[in-house]
Amino acid sequence: MTDILPMAGANVQVNAVGLSKNDYRGNPSTLCQGCGHNSISNQIISALYEMNIQPDSVAKFSGIGCSSKSPTYFLNRSFGFNGLHGRMPSVATGGLFGDHTIKGIGVSGDGDTASIGMGQFKHAVRRNVDMVYIVENNGVYGLTKGQFSATAEVGLSLKKQGVNQYLPIDICMEAIASNATFVARSFAGNPKQVKELLKAALAHNGIAVLDIISPCVTFNNQENAVHSYTWGKDHEAPLHEISFVPARQEILLEADMQDGEIREVELHDGSTIVLKNLDKDYNPTHRWEALKMLEEAQRENWLITGLIYVEPSKPSLTDTYNLVDTPLNRLTDEDLRPTRESIDKINAMMF
Amino acid sequence: MAVTKNSKSSRIVNDFSITVGTVNGSGSSTANNTILRALFKMGIPVSGKNLFPSNIQGLPTWYTIRVNKLGFVARRDEREIIIAMNPNSFARDLADVQPGGAFFYADDIKQPITRDDITVYPMPIKQLIREQNDLPANLRDLVSNMIYVGVLAQMIGIDLEMIRSALTFHFKGKEKPITLNYDAVVAGAEWARANLEKKDPYYVEPMDKTHGMIMADGNTAGAIGSIYGGLQFTAWYPITPASSLAESLNEYLPMLRKREDGKHTYAVLQAEDELAAIGMTIGAAWSGLRSMTSTSGPGLSLMTEFMGLAYYAEVPVVVWDVQRIGPSTGLPTRTSQGDLSFSAFMGHGDTQQVILLPGGVDECFEFGWKSLDIAERLQTPVLVLSDLDMGMNQWMSKPFEYPETPLDRGKVLWEKDLEELKGNWGRYLDVDDDGITYRTFPGNKHPLAAYFLRGTGHDEYAKYSEEVPVWLRNMDRLKKKYETAKKYVPAPVVRNMRGATIGIIAYGSTESAVDEARYLLDKENGIKADFLRVRALPFNKDVKKFIEKHDVTFVVDMNRDGQMHQLLTLEYPASATKLVSVAYGDGMPASAKWVREGILAQYKKPTAAKAAAAKKVVKAKAASKSAKTAAKKPVKKAAPKKSAKK
Ligand SMILES: Cc1ncc(C[n+]2csc(CCOP(=O)(O)OP(=O)(O)O)c2C)c(N)n1
Ligand code: SF4
Ligand SMILES: [Mg+2]
Numbered sequence: 002m003t004d005i006l007p008m009a010g011a012n013v014q015v016n017a018v019g020l021s022k023n024d025y026r027g028n029p030s031t032l033c034q035g036c037g038h039n040s041i042s043n044q045i046i047s048a049l050y051e052m053n054i055q056p057d058s059v060a061k062f063s064g065i066g067c068s069s070k071s072p073t074y075f076l077n078r079s080f081g082f083n084g085l086h087g088r089m090p091s092v093a094t095g096g097l098f099g100d101h102t103i104k105g106i107g108v109s110g111d112g113d114t115a116s117i118g119m120g121q122f123k124h125a126v127r128r129n130v131d132m133v134y135i136v137e138n139n140g141v142y143g144l145t146k147g148q149f150s151a152t153a154e155v156g157l158s159l160k161k162q163g164v165n166q167y168l169p170i171d172i173c174m175e176a177i178a179s180n181a182t183f184v185a186r187s188f189a190g191n192p193k194q195v196k197e198l199l200k201a202a203l204a205h206n207g208i209a210v211l212d213i214i215s216p217c218v219t220f221n222n223q224e225n226a227v228h229s230y231t232w233g234k235d236h237e238a239p240l241h242e243i244s245f246v247p248a249r250q251e252i253l254l255e256a257d258m259q260d261g262e263i264r265e266v267e268l269h270d271g272s273t274i275v276l277k278n279l280d281k282d283y284n285p286t287h288r289w290e291a292l293k294m295l296e297e298a299q300r301e302n303w304l305i306t307g308l309i310y311v312e313p314s315k316p317s318l319t320d321t322y323n324l325v326d327t328p329l330n331r332l333t334d335e336d337l338r339p340t341r342e343s344i345d346k347i348n349a350m351m352f
Numbered sequence: 353m354a355v356t357k358n359s360k361s362s363r364i365v366n367d368f369s370i371t372v373g374t375v376n377g378s379g380s381s382t383a384n385n386t387i388l389r390a391l392f393k394m395g396i397p398v399s400g401k402n403l404f405p406s407n408i409q410g411l412p413t414w415y416t417i418r419v420n421k422l423g424f425v426a427r428r429d430e431r432e433i434i435i436a437m438n439p440n441s442f443a444r445d446l447a448d449v450q451p452g453g454a455f456f457y458a459d460d461i462k463q464p465i466t467r468d469d470i471t472v473y474p475m476p477i478k479q480l481i482r483e484q485n486d487l488p489a490n491l492r493d494l495v496s497n498m499i500y501v502g503v504l505a506q507m508i509g510i511d512l513e514m515i516r517s518a519l520t521f522h523f524k525g526k527e528k529p530i531t532l533n534y535d536a537v538v539a540g541a542e543w544a545r546a547n548l549e550k551k552d553p554y555y556v557e558p559m560d561k562t563h564g565m566i567m568a569d570g571n572t573a574g575a576i577g578s579i580y581g582g583l584q585f586t587a588w589y590p591i592t593p594a595s596s597l598a599e600s601l602n603e604y605l606p607m608l609r610k611r612e613d614g615k616h617t618y619a620v621l622q623a624e625d626e627l628a629a630i631g632m633t634i635g636a637a638w639s640g641l642r643s644m645t646s647t648s649g650p651g652l653s654l655m656t657e658f659m660g661l662a663y664y665a666e667v668p669v670v671v672w673d674v675q676r677i678g679p680s681t682g683l684p685t686r687t688s689q690g691d692l693s694f695s696a697f698m699g700h701g702d703t704q705q706v707i708l709l710p711g712g713v714d715e716c717f718e719f720g721w722k723s724l725d726i727a728e729r730l731q732t733p734v735l736v737l738s739d740l741d742m743g744m745n746q747w748m749s750k751p752f753e754y755p756e757t758p759l760d761r762g763k764v765l766w767e768k769d770l771e772e773l774k775g776n777w778g779r780y781l782d783v784d785d786d787g788i789t790y791r792t793f794p795g796n797k798h799p800l801a802a803y804f805l806r807g808t809g810h811d812e813y814a815k816y817s818e819e820v821p822v823w824l825r826n827m828d829r830l831k832k833k834y835e836t837a838k839k840y841v842p843a844p845v846v847r848n849m850r851g852a853t854i855g856i857i858a859y860g861s862t863e864s865a866v867d868e869a870r871y872l873l874d875k876e877n878g879i880k881a882d883f884l885r886v887r888a889l890p891f892n893k894d895v896k897k898f899i900e901k902h903d904v905t906f907v908v909d910m911n912r913d914g915q916m917h918q919l920l921t922l923e924y925p926a927s928a929t930k931l932v933s934v935a936y937g938d939g940m941p942a943s944a945k946w947v948r949e950g951i952l953a954q955y956k957k958p959t960a961a962k963a964a965a966a967k968k969v970v971k972a973k974a975a976s977k978s979a980k981t982a983a984k985k986p987v988k989k990a991a992p993k994k995s996a997k998k
Binding site for chain 1: 389392521566567568572576579580581582583584585587604608609611613614615616617618619621623624625627628629630631632633634635636637638639640641642643657658661746751752753754755758759792793794795796797799801802803804805806807808815816
């Protein structure tokens with residue numbers, strides 16, 4: 002087998018497996034400046050680098066959406082599959098059978114997961130596919146220019162869309178209801194927590210659902226959305242032409258949040274969300290308690306962040322298949338084709 | 353055939369059909385299979401077809417068996433013998449018997465017998481089963497079907513020893529069920545010998561025409577073939593008539609891929625729907641596994657978007673479509689060839705799919721492994737279009753042949769290869785100029801092995817691109833690859849008849865009906881026909897040659913719109929006027945009758961001049977051939993039938 006070629010320059014810092022942070026990067030992002038999704042990509046890079054994970058031991062998966070584009074912007078040295086809208090879970094489910102030692106990192110959006118892909122999402126969760134399943138949740142459809150998603154709060158009004166009539170879907174609740182083995186929520190503007198949760202998720206065997214609130218600077222911003230729509234229309238530019246979107250600052254928490262702390266955060270459009278860190282003595286191993294806590298938070302209008310539920314001992318999907326030690330995609334003819342003698346036995350069985 | 357012409361006393365041997373009318377869910381399948389197997393073991397060419405409703409219990413269902421000494425085993429429209437076990441279909445069954453035919457019925461059905469041109473045999477099934485002392489009450493209904501097996505055996509001459517051996521096979525040698533069932537057969541036979549007078553002309557007699565042959569259904573054959581093709585991954589979702597294909601994998605994989613350490617070299621997964629089934633299968637194929645899924649019409653429709661992705665992103669996945677009749681839910685338990693046009697262009701945008709069309713059970717096996725080879729060689733989806741008749745019914749066939757070529761994994765680069773190339777490769781770089789590029793699998797540890805597969809526009813290095821030349825280059829290459837595919841897909845099978853004036857093109861499960869129709873056209877109508885069976889899309893040059901060679905070619909389709917005719921017309925517009933569509937789809941397996949009548953209805957006698965010219969050609973050819981072959985073996989006979997061949 003080939004040695005890993007050292008890619009880092011002489012003075013570049015490397016991790017325990019001899020790779021520099023550059024070895025974990027992807028192409029430059031083409032998402033809007035200040036988009037929460039970019040910040041999550043950066044934390045994925047840091048978490049893998051710090052955990053000394055070989056890029057060839059993970060595979061990237063995504064659906065369709067701004068969020069689903071982001072695997073291009075990290076881990077160029079990992080295999081990846083950018084599939085169809087809402088169908089990332091099935092591709093990852095099959096895609097992780099080729100080499101069972103590989104961990105999946107899936108990136109999806111709230112539209113990709115909670116609308117078109119809800120069925121596949123819940124079934125991947127139920128099967129405990131060995132992957133980190135990140136939902137970059139911005140409450141809108143970014144890539145199709147600002148329609149409501151199923152996680153948008155009721156009463157929210159967006160230009161061209163009117164007022165949202167429906168109660169939002171809580172991705173964490175859905176995951177727990179489908180027997181998820183790891184469920185956490187975070188906020189893209191809290192990079193430290195995102196990274197810590199990513200590390201925990203990468204260490205988990207089975208599916209780890211990370212619902213990360215990731216503000217859309219362009220379409221969850223009413224004034225600006227008006228502007229960019231008219232701008233885009235007047236110039237007949239491609240709808241996702243990002244150069245029309247004025248660069249904005251990414252929203253970042255000013256100071257670390259403490260256990261149990263509640264903090265209001267102002268978004269680009271002036272609206273606020275309320276984050277609440279889980280209490281210190283919260284026990285994340287109790288399914289029913291987790292649901293109860295999410296229900297309470299919903300009533301209070303808090304977005305609970307932290308590790309909400311974990312069940313570390315369940316086998317992952319590929320574990321349950323009792324596969325040979327050699328990755329399936331390295332098996333040879335002798336492993337795969339039955340013997341010549343067997344064909345007579347088979348023919349004798351046919352009537 | 354033509355029973356009425358014969359006097360009632362003349363015997364008709366090994367050339368008729370037997371239809372059993374039962375209630376769905378009444379457990380008659382063991383009984384019917386036993387008859388079929390016993391006939392097969394007597395050496396008589398035979399086929400068995402289940403004509404069943406989309407229902408679990410209660411609706412009428414028929415099982416039809418055809419025996420034919422010449423080896424024609426397509427469904428026969430004429431029903432010489434009917435066994436009526438179902439009060440609800442009694443009147444219809446009675447009406448369906450051929451004049452001169454025989455009608456057996458359970459005598460607890462009290463309905464008027466309205467015909468005097470057939471022989472009627474009442475059977476005291478209830479009474480005889482009550483007399484079976486050893487039979488537990490809960491098995492009575494089930495085993496009572498064996499009574500008609502016994503009565504029929506006695507009346508037409510099925511060897512009881514063959515029935516015993518059929519039961520032994522069926523119950524895998526387990527003495528108790530064998531005895532219970534056999535005793536009921538004997539009771540029926542003995543009662544018939546003592547009480548019924550033979551008046552109908554139908555008899556079976558032993559032959560030696562099934563020696564070395566097997567009997568199987570296409571779904572089982574396809575599943576086993578895939579296993580010999582090194583299948584590693586299947587995700588599927590239940591649907592009639594495809595389910596038994598995936599279920600057969602569950603049956604045979606553990607047997608054929610057993611290892612000492614008890615670990616598995618494969619995975620079979622029941623998905624939540626067909627969208628997920630194809631998504632998983634494509635995911636697995638991308639990760640380097642030999643991957644296949646199986647479905648039928650409604651499921652195939654759901655797979656469309658993914659099939660476009662697999663075409664464009666070049667993922668080698670095999671999809672078996674065991675066709676049933678649509679549109680929509682249609683008739684879920686009836687057969688069809690109605691998905692051909694849809695499959696050919698499956699996916700939005702410019703899409704061309706590779707399709708394999710197995711024509712028999714042995715080809716289901718062969719295309720089982722070959723489809724995986726072809727998919728990986730071409731890095732594109734391969735659809736295998738079977739149908740309910742082929743997939744679920746019992747067909748006589750040549751035995752499965754062990755593949756003589758090693759698994760073709762296509763163009764794959766591992767660490768060593770990349771090192772040799774110094775990492776210099778592009779996922780979509782056409783270095784061999786055949787449209788087929790190189791791929792790598794996840795887990796490959798070379799630092800330059802990875803690529804990001806996407807359904808969006810991409811360049812030779814799999815990087816996102818919206819550049820016009822990049823887009824055009826890629827689409828042109830895919831077109832070139834489809835051209836290359838012609839080299840790898842199975843060529844058509846051509847069977848010529850000396851002096852043929854017309855051509856017939858068909859595909860899939862209609863082959864035996866077409867063979868028989870050709871025989872009848874020749875014998876009864878004096879029309880000789882060459883035959884080409886298409887086995888794959890894209891068409892290769894043999895198809896073109898065949899069409900060009902004949903003034904008129906009839907294209908036989910088991911669907912309303914003549915879909916093969918449509919595709920051929922598109923492919924060969926210059927020959928379009930020579931192609932005549934013979935299309936029919938009512939959900940029933942093809943019969944020689946409709947093929948022949950369909951051809952005759954549109955047949956135009958060649959002008960005298962042309963006929964004379966054709967004769968001359970034959971003579972000339974025969975003369976030159978006899979000269980050529982005098983020293984060699986005799987000229988290959990233009991065998992009208994394939995099924996009777998060993
Ligand atoms: C089958 C299908 N339907 C619709 C679309 C159009 N589409 C592309 S992205 C998208 C929504 C993306 O929203 P989300 O998943 O929330 O991602 P975001 O862009 O907000 O990150 C839609 C509807 C598509 N690509 N495919
Ligand atoms: S439109 Fe919104 S979600 Fe999409 S890249 Fe821009 S900020 Fe991010
Ligand atoms: Mg979104």
